[in-house]
Amino acid sequence: MLGFVGLGLAVLxxxxxxxxxxxxxxxxxLLAAFVVSLIGLFRKGAAKWPSIVGMILSVVGGIIGSIVLVVSLLASAPGPVDPIIPTDTPSSSSSEQPSTDPTAGRPSPEELSETILADLQRSGMHQYDDDPEWVACWGKYAYDSDLSDAALREYVETMDVVGEERELMKTVSSDATVFCSSQ
Structure with a gap:
C-alpha cells in the first residue's frame, strides 16, 4: 500500500x-514520494514494483521539471536589442528628405553621436543618456565605417537609411553597439 502512495506522489x-x-x-x-517509496520498498509482504517505479519517477520527474524550468526561464529572458531598427519608415512625402547635395559632406562623429542618442530616446531607450563615452564611441565607429557620406547624412537627417546601404547601416550599428559596450 505504501508503494502505491509513493507512486501517486511521484506522478503528482x-x-x-x-x-x-x-x-x-x-x-x-517529489522528495516526499521518494522517501515514501523507499520506505515501501522495505516493507515485508508488500508489492515492490510500485515503490521501485515511484523512486525512479521521483528522480526522472525532478530532472524533467528542472529542464522545463531552465528552458522557460531562458525563453522569457530579454534578448539583445538592436537600437537602430526603425519603428516607422519615413514616408516619401515627408519634408525630411535626405540631402542629395554631394557637398553636404560626411557628418562629423559628433553629429552621428547626437543622432544615435536622439534615435535611442525616440525609441524609448534611455540607458545611454548618461553615458557620453558610449555615445561618442558609437559616433566615431559609424564615422569610420564603410558607409557612404550620403548614407550617414541621410541617417543624421532622418534617423534612417532607406537606400542600398540600409543593411550595411544595420550591421554597422549593431557592431558599433557591441564594440562600444565592451570598451
Missing amino acids: GTVLACIPAAFGIGVVV
Missing part, C-alpha cells in the same frame, strides 16, 4: 515540477 510531483510556477511545490512532493 512530476506534474507540478513541470509547471514553472509550481516547481518548488513539485520538488517537495
Whole structure:
C-alpha cells in the first residue's frame, strides 16, 4: 500500500515540477514520494514494483521539471536589442528628405553621436543618456565605417537609411553597439 502512495506522489510531483510556477511545490512532493517509496520498498509482504517505479519517477520527474524550468526561464529572458531598427519608415512625402547635395559632406562623429542618442530616446531607450563615452564611441565607429557620406547624412537627417546601404547601416550599428559596450 505504501508503494502505491509513493507512486501517486511521484506522478503528482512530476506534474507540478513541470509547471514553472509550481516547481518548488513539485520538488517537495517529489522528495516526499521518494522517501515514501523507499520506505515501501522495505516493507515485508508488500508489492515492490510500485515503490521501485515511484523512486525512479521521483528522480526522472525532478530532472524533467528542472529542464522545463531552465528552458522557460531562458525563453522569457530579454534578448539583445538592436537600437537602430526603425519603428516607422519615413514616408516619401515627408519634408525630411535626405540631402542629395554631394557637398553636404560626411557628418562629423559628433553629429552621428547626437543622432544615435536622439534615435535611442525616440525609441524609448534611455540607458545611454548618461553615458557620453558610449555615445561618442558609437559616433566615431559609424564615422569610420564603410558607409557612404550620403548614407550617414541621410541617417543624421532622418534617423534612417532607406537606400542600398540600409543593411550595411544595420550591421554597422549593431557592431558599433557591441564594440562600444565592451570598451
